[in-house]
Amino acid sequence: MIRTCLILIAVSMLLAACGEQVKTADTNNIRLNLESGNTPPPTGPIVIRAFKPYLDECWIGKAVSYGPHRKGQAPGGVSPSDAELEEDLRIIARNWHLIRVYNADNLSERILSIIREENLPIRVMLGIWLDNETESPEVRRSNITNTLWAIDLSNRYDDIVIAVSVGNETQVAWSAHKLDPADLIRYIRTARNNIIQPVSTADDYNFWNKEASLEIAREIDFITMHMHPLWNGKALNETADWMTQTLTGVENLHDRPVIVGEVGWATDYNRDRTGPGEQGTLVKGEVGVDAQGEFLMLLNDWIDAHQTPTFLFEAFDEPWKGGDINDIERNWGVFYEDRSPKASFEFIDNGKQNKKEWRR
Numbered sequence: 001m002i003r004t005c006l007i008l009i010a011v012s013m014l015l016a017a018c019g020e021q022v023k024t025a026d027t028n029n030i031r032l033n034l035e036s037g038n039t040p041p042p043t044g045p046i047v048i049r050a051f052k053p054y055l056d057e058c059w060i061g062k063a064v065s066y067g068p069h070r071k072g073q074a075p076g077g078v079s080p081s082d083a084e085l086e087e088d089l090r091i092i093a094r095n096w097h098l099i100r101v102y103n104a105d106n107l108s109e110r111i112l113s114i115i116r117e118e119n120l121p122i123r124v125m126l127g128i129w130l131d132n133e134t135e136s137p138e139v140r141r142s143n144i145t146n147t148l149w150a151i152d153l154s155n156r157y158d159d160i161v162i163a164v165s166v167g168n169e170t171q172v173a174w175s176a177h178k179l180d181p182a183d184l185i186r187y188i189r190t191a192r193n194n195i196i197q198p199v200s201t202a203d204d205y206n207f208w209n210k211e212a213s214l215e216i217a218r219e220i221d222f223i224t225m226h227m228h229p230l231w232n233g234k235a236l237n238e239t240a241d242w243m244t245q246t247l248t249g250v251e252n253l254h255d256r257p258v259i260v261g262e263v264g265w266a267t268d269y270n271r272d273r274t275g276p277g278e279q280g281t282l283v284k285g286e287v288g289v290d291a292q293g294e295f296l297m298l299l300n301d302w303i304d305a306h307q308t309p310t311f312l313f314e315a316f317d318e319p320w321k322g323g324d325i326n327d328i329e330r331n332w333g334v335f336y337e338d339r340s341p342k343a344s345f346e347f348i349d350n351g352k353q354n355k356k357e358w359r360r
Contacts, residue, residue: 027148030190034144039186040193049198049221051163051257053309055097055123061309062300063098063125065262067318068107071337074320079107086114091339092315093120100261100311102168103129104150112157123162125311126150127202130167130187131177147187154195165202165224165261166191171216172207174277181215188219200224202261208250217254224261225250228313233284236294240302247308264313265295267342269328279328292334293344 033040053061068080068088080088089111092099101108104126115122128150133140147166154161166188170179184201192199198221205227207213217223227246229239243263251258267289274280285291296312303310317333319325334345 027152030151030194031144031148034147034186034190035140037186039182040189042189046218046221048256049196051198051200051222051259051309053098053123053162055121058097059307060097060123061259061307062096062303063100063309063311064092064096065311065314066092066099066101066111067314067316068111069318069320070316071319077320082110082114085111086118087339088316089114089118089120089122091335093122096312096315097121098123098125098162098309098311099315100125100127100165102127104146104153109149109153112153112160115160116157122160124157124160125163125165126153126161127168128164128166128187128191130170130179130184132170132179133183134180143183143187147190150191151194154191154197158196161197163198163200163222164191164195165200166220167201167203169203169226170201171213172204174204184216185219188216192219192221198222200259200261202226205246205250208258209246209253211253214254217256220256222257222259223250223254225258226262227260228263230265230285230287231279231282233282235285236291236298238285239295240298243302244306247306258308260308260310262311262313263299264332265292266328266331267292267333267344268326268331270324270326273327283328289342289344292342296334296344 053059053063066088068085069075070080070084072078073080099122101111101124108126112124114120115124128146130143130146131139133143150164154164167179167184169175170177170184171181188199188201200220200222201216202224203226205225208223208225227243229242232242234242247258247260266287269279269283269287271280299310299312312334314332316335316339317331317337319330319337321327321329333342335341
């Protein structure tokens with residue numbers, strides 16, 4: 001036991017030393033390299049950094065995606081107050097201990113600061129939002145800024161940020177912000193060379209299940225895969241088998257660990273929006289609060305069976321998304337926009353004991 005403790009102390013000291021080296025990285029040089037379009041050379045075969053979703057030695061792999069914007073707020077517009085963020089994080093801490101945020105910016109910095117200042121039992125997978133920059137210098141500047149901000153936050157909050165996801169759904173065929181693979185690799189290498197956390201990129205299973213994804217997978221420590229049975233026309237009784245087959249297919253193709261970065265069940269959708277790729281055409285399963293509750297129980301059992309870190313999509317409804325009030329993108333939360341729990345989740349928020357309880 002003593003020998004094990006000494007080894008752990010030595011490893012911690014080594015990581016701390018590496019962290020100090022990272023924190024003194026030349027930000028100006030990193031920016032100049034990114035602006036020039038230069039891709040850092042590989043440092044040799046990647047030594048995989050393990051993604052470890054643990055808090056005080058307890059597994060926290062039942063996680064949640066967190067979008068903080070409320071009614072009247074939106075990215076690039078009105079931002080949540082610190083009081084609103086703290087309210088959210090205290091709600092989250094009662095039910096989950098690992099969250100995913102989608103960009104590194106002032107809002108994410110405030111979230112990390114509140115977690116630290118209030119000593120909340122929450123760890124974070126930090127995102128870097130990347131848009132297509134092929135014909136837009138403005139977008140490249142934004143991508144560079146987001147990447148530099150993520151490097152800074154990952155190093156200053158290395159006790160809270162346990163992983164970084166570089167880009168979100170930038171490679172799948174239907175992406176609205178599809179990024180050149182060479183550009184994505186440049187940002188992945190830049191981030192990974194300047195932080196100590198494991199690095200991933202998040203994308204739909206329909207990218208990760210193809211041979212073309214091998215090039216990207218070689219650059220990262222683990223794969224973050226989205227799989228939404230509702231969007232894929234599945235009924236509730238088909239979800240568990242479909243998720244297992246989807247996960248297994250991606251695992252068999254790659255030599256990297258796979259986690260689930262998004263999976264959920266909306267409580268409303270616009271049935272009138274029909275046509276190729278539209279929710280009224282693609283959604284076949286029952287939709288509503290009761291259906292979401294049944295899905296949460298199925299998902300809880302699925303995670304227990306597979307022990308795969310999984311981010312539920314999502315904590316709160318996000319009214320800034322979509323068009324009509326019943327648009328599916330507004331209605332994935334297990335809490336309404338006003339932060340009251342939906343009936344599908346209420347028993348957990350009230351702290352009641354239940355064998356299907358989400359918390360771990």
